[in-house]
Amino acid sequence: MVYRALRRAAIGILKLPEGPPTPPPGGTIVRVFNASPRFLTYRLLPIWIGSGALLLVAGALAVGSIFEAPVLMGVAVAVGIVGLGVFVVGTVTNRLEFEWRYYILTDRSVRIREGVIFLKESTLTFANVQNLRIRKGPIQQLFGIADVLVDTAGGAGGGKDDEGNAMQRGHRGTIQGIENPTEIRDLVLGLLRKYRDAGLGDPDDHSHGSKPREEDAERFREILAEVKALRTALTR
Amino acid sequence: MAPNPGGESEIFAIQRPDPKLLRLYIIRCILTGPFLPILILPHLFRYYTLRYRFDAEGIGVTVGVLFRRESYITYTRMQDIHLSRGFIERWLGLGTVEVQTAAGSSEAEIRIEGLTKFNEVRDFLYTRMRGGGTMPAAAKPADGSAPVLAEIRDELRALRTELEKRRGV
Numbered sequence: 001m002v003y004r005a006l007r008r009a010a011i012g013i014l015k016l017p018e019g020p021p022t023p024p025p026g027g028t029i030v031r032v033f034n035a036s037p038r039f040l041t042y043r044l045l046p047i048w049i050g051s052g053a054l055l056l057v058a059g060a061l062a063v064g065s066i067f068e069a070p071v072l073m074g075v076a077v078a079v080g081i082v083g084l085g086v087f088v089v090g091t092v093t094n095r096l097e098f099e100w101r102y103y104i105l106t107d108r109s110v111r112i113r114e115g116v117i118f119l120k121e122s123t124l125t126f127a128n129v130q131n132l133r134i135r136k137g138p139i140q141q142l143f144g145i146a147d148v149l150v151d152t153a154g155g156a157g158g159g160k161d162d163e164g165n166a167m168q169r170g171h172r173g174t175i176q177g178i179e180n181p182t183e184i185r186d187l188v189l190g191l192l193r194k195y196r197d198a199g200l201g202d203p204d205d206h207s208h209g210s211k212p213r214e215e216d217a218e219r220f221r222e223i224l225a226e227v228k229a230l231r232t233a234l235t236r
Numbered sequence: 237m238a239p240n241p242g243g244e245s246e247i248f249a250i251q252r253p254d255p256k257l258l259r260l261y262i263i264r265c266i267l268t269g270p271f272l273p274i275l276i277l278p279h280l281f282r283y284y285t286l287r288y289r290f291d292a293e294g295i296g297v298t299v300g301v302l303f304r305r306e307s308y309i310t311y312t313r314m315q316d317i318h319l320s321r322g323f324i325e326r327w328l329g330l331g332t333v334e335v336q337t338a339a340g341s342s343e344a345e346i347r348i349e350g351l352t353k354f355n356e357v358r359d360f361l362y363t364r365m366r367g368g369g370t371m372p373a374a375a376k377p378a379d380g381s382a383p384v385l386a387e388i389r390d391e392l393r394a395l396r397t398e399l400e401k402r403r404g405v
Contacts, residue, residue: 123317
């Protein structure tokens with residue numbers, strides 16, 4: 001079909017890599033999943049509405065050119081071409097974006113790939129996660145999809161809005177457009193539990209945790225000896 | 237934790253971006269059209285002054301002629317690793333690795349541009365970042381203090397019963 005040919009051409013031009021992203025080294029893969037097909041519709045809807053509106057305007061101008069100024073015909077053709085272009089490019093890139101979007105959960109980190117023109121793969125380790133939440137907009141609710149936001153420490157910066165940005169800007173991984181957000185959230189939460197010190201804290205805690213502990217044991221032994229001596233002194 | 241020590245020394249050896257980065261900069265500047273003459277100079281400066289340093293503790297990036305900027309991040313303070321590859325970068329076989337700490341900006345603290353071994357660099361950083369290479373330590377490593385504590389408890393208990401006995405007498 002036309003879409004098949006366009007798709008192949010776009011993959012060639014965009015040099016899209018094959019297959020899912022490479023998982024982070026070490027650790028075991030818990031789950032690899034994609035966004036819901038409904039997410040694709042959710043993304044395509046504004047493009048269809050936009051290009052449809054442009055084509056309608058082009059049609060109206062074309063009708064107008066018959067009765068009024070013939071020069072309107074040129075404008076109609078231009079608007080029509082733009083509308084078609086928006087439709088074709090928008091549909092192809094969004095479908096590819098959907099196909100190339102991947103989420104990989106391992107037992108210690110999450111990797112998110114998104115984008116087509118700019119492919120971006122973000123990796124966040126659970127040891128750094130501060131906050132986990134589900135976001136659902138009204139239109140997303142209509143489609144039955146939601147986003148799971150995985151936040152690490154640090155501000156999102158001044159300019160960017162807190163809720164709207166689609167790209168992995170700042171300290172956030174967004175698992176976008178999934179149908180089972182609570183399941184994924186609980187899955188991540190379960191993986192997070194293994195990191196009792198997840199988030200900010202003293203990152204060096206466990207790296208030299210053993211030495212002071214040995215000293216502690218030594219001190220306990222001294223206390224024990226002291227208590228023992230105390231009792232023998234009493235019983236005598 | 238390193239799967240391939242040979243690859244590691246390759247990463248420690250990275251000091252300059254790949255020469256293809258210059259091509260990328262030029263293409264990007266050309267794409268801006270009329271802004272080419274304004275943008276090309278800072279990009280040239282950037283390319284020729286960009287220096288990377290991977291050492292045992294962290295990564296350093298130095299750039300600039302008039303305004304020199306030096307950033308240094310230790311591996312354990314890294315929070316997020318992003319690998320981004322724009323479409324021209326993919327054509328040139330380049331990749332950019334961005335690293336963020338918990339500081340309050342949404343911009344990456346360190347951008348390592350013009351990498352051909354971007355996957356290796358990302359894995360290298362990942363295995364060194366907090367929670368990446370090592371599993372969390374067991375909640376309480378067995379260190380022999382538990383039996384000692386139990387013994388102290390028993391000892392104190394015996395001491396108390398002894399005292400109570402005496403008071404009773």
